[in-house]
Amino acid sequence: MDLSHLDKKYFIDAHKYNCPFCKRNHVTYSMVDHFAFNWGDKKICHGYLIRCNSDGCEKVSMHLSFKELREGYVEYSQQRYYSRFAENTDIDKFLFFSQPTSYFVLDNRIPEKVRELIYEAENSRRSNFLVGASACLRKAIYELLEYEKAIVKNSKTGHADYQESIKSLKTKFPAVAPELFDALGQIQEMVSDNVHEGSWDAWDSPKLTTLIELTKATLHEMYVVPAERKDRLGVLSQLKSVFSSSKNGKDEEEQIETKPE
Ligand SMILES: [Zn+2]
Numbered sequence: 001m002d003l004s005h006l007d008k009k010y011f012i013d014a015h016k017y018n019c020p021f022c023k024r025n026h027v028t029y030s031m032v033d034h035f036a037f038n039w040g041d042k043k044i045c046h047g048y049l050i051r052c053n054s055d056g057c058e059k060v061s062m063h064l065s066f067k068e069l070r071e072g073y074v075e076y077s078q079q080r081y082y083s084r085f086a087e088n089t090d091i092d093k094f095l096f097f098s099q100p101t102s103y104f105v106l107d108n109r110i111p112e113k114v115r116e117l118i119y120e121a122e123n124s125r126r127s128n129f130l131v132g133a134s135a136c137l138r139k140a141i142y143e144l145l146e147y148e149k150a151i152v153k154n155s156k157t158g159h160a161d162y163q164e165s166i167k168s169l170k171t172k173f174p175a176v177a178p179e180l181f182d183a184l185g186q187i188q189e190m191v192s193d194n195v196h197e198g199s200w201d202a203w204d205s206p207k208l209t210t211l212i213e214l215t216k217a218t219l220h221e222m223y224v225v226p227a228e229r230k231d232r233l234g235v236l237s238q239l240k241s242v243f244s245s246s247k248n249g250k251d252e253e254e255q256i257e258t259k260p261e
Helices: 004-008 112-126 130-147 162-172 178-185 193-197 205-249 252-258
Strands: 027-038 044-052 060-065 070-077 080-085 095-099
Touching: 027 070, 027 080, 095 112, 112 130, 112 205, 130 162, 130 205, 162 178, 178 205
Parallel strands: none
Antiparallel strands: 027 044, 044 060, 060 095, 070 080
C-alpha cells in the first residue's frame, strides 16, 4: 500500500505528525496548550500548541483553527495534563494557519526559498489574505527564475521580461511537459508592465489556488521526477551488478533449473 501521501501532511492523526523542526516523519507529539479568542463578533479562533516528542527536538509549533478540534480525552503525564485532537479527524483540513508553515512537505529537492514562499502563499490564501498570497506566489516564481539563472531582461526597460524568462526556463528543462511552462508564462498579471510599479490586483481565491497548484506541479516535474528516475536507474545498475556477479560465480544453468515456476 502506498502511504507516501501521509508524508505530505502536517498531522497524520491524533497521535502522529511530520515535525517541521527536526523534519522527522510519523513522530508522536503532545498538545501542550490550547487557547481561544474572539476573532470577530461571532467567530471564535482556537490555537493549539504542539510539541514534538522526538528526542532532542521537543520544539513547539502553533496552529490556528476556527473549529474546536479537541475531544474530551485528557492524558496525564509527568504532572501535566495534555488534551488531544479528536480521533478520526482530518486535522490539516481545519487548520488555516500554522507556524512554522508546513513548507517541508513540499519535496526538499525543490529549492528551499521557493518552497517557503509557496507555503507562505498557501497559508495566506487559507487565511484569505489574498494580497499577501498573490505577492508570495509572484515572489516564488521570480525566485525560481533567479535560482535557475533564467531571468531575461528587456533591453529597453531593463526590467525582467517575464514571458522570455519562463521560455528560457523551459529550454533548461526539456524533460518537463512544455504545457506547464506555457501555462505559467501566460499568467496575465505577471506579464503586464504595472507589475514593476507594484500596482496590481490581487488574484481571487479560486484563481490563486489554481496558480499555486500549477506552480507546485511544475516544481515537482522539475526537481522531483528526474531525481526519482535517477534513483530507479541506480537500483537498476545495482541489480545488473548482482546478476553479472552471479553469472561469474555460479553455474547459470543450475540456477535456471532451480527457479520455481
Ligand atoms: Zn521534532
